[in-house]
Amino acid sequence: MIDLNADYWSGRYKDDNTGWDIGHVSAPIKEYIDQLTNKSLAILIPGCGNSYEAEYLLKNSFTNITLIDISPVLTKKLEDKFNTFNHKQLTIIAGNFFDLKGKFDLIIEQTFFCALDPALRKAYVDKMYDLLKPGGKIAGVLFNKEFEGGPPFGGTKEEYVQLFADKFKIKTMESCYNSIAPRKDSEVFIIMQKTESLPD
DSSP states (O other): OOOOSHHHHHHHHHTTOOTTOOSSOOHHHHHHHHTOOOTTOOEEEETOTTOHHHHHHHHTTOOOEEEEESOHHHHHHHHHHTTTTBTTTEEEEESOGGGOOOOEEEEEEESSGGGSOGGGHHHHHHHHHHHEEEEEEEEEEEEOSOOSSSSSOOOOHHHHHHHHTTTEEEEEEEEOSSOOGGGTTSEEEEEEEEOSSOOO
């Protein structure tokens, strides 16, 4: 198994080996952002990559965005890219998602879950739960297909329901109708809401 650490991801960015990067905010997430009315929501984008989502949020006057990525090479690039907004509407963190502290209203999932070693999926769900305020949501896109090797690491709707159901109310989990062509019929859009109390 590849060690998916900071050096690994920094190497991918240095070599421009970023096949997951579509060069713009994905249509499912753009459409979701477009219907948000509260511009002061505390929003987290973990494993943020080049963060076209943050760019779109800033363009649409959102004021409380946090980005975290394990690659310091990438976060330095983001600090330059978002220089005008950094430390104002935007916070950029180089670090491990699982060490992050804070409370958020919304966490945007875009090719982060699929980049993690599948052995960390339960820890991902637990950490998402910890980072969200009561009633907070995860919204974004997961792959609904399997891959040889990885990353990316795929999965199925059934697996995701089983994984999230203990701690989240699954409000939406449906096939994306507006994926980019190479991902057509292989993505699901999710909205998961943190449950107020856990089942016994």
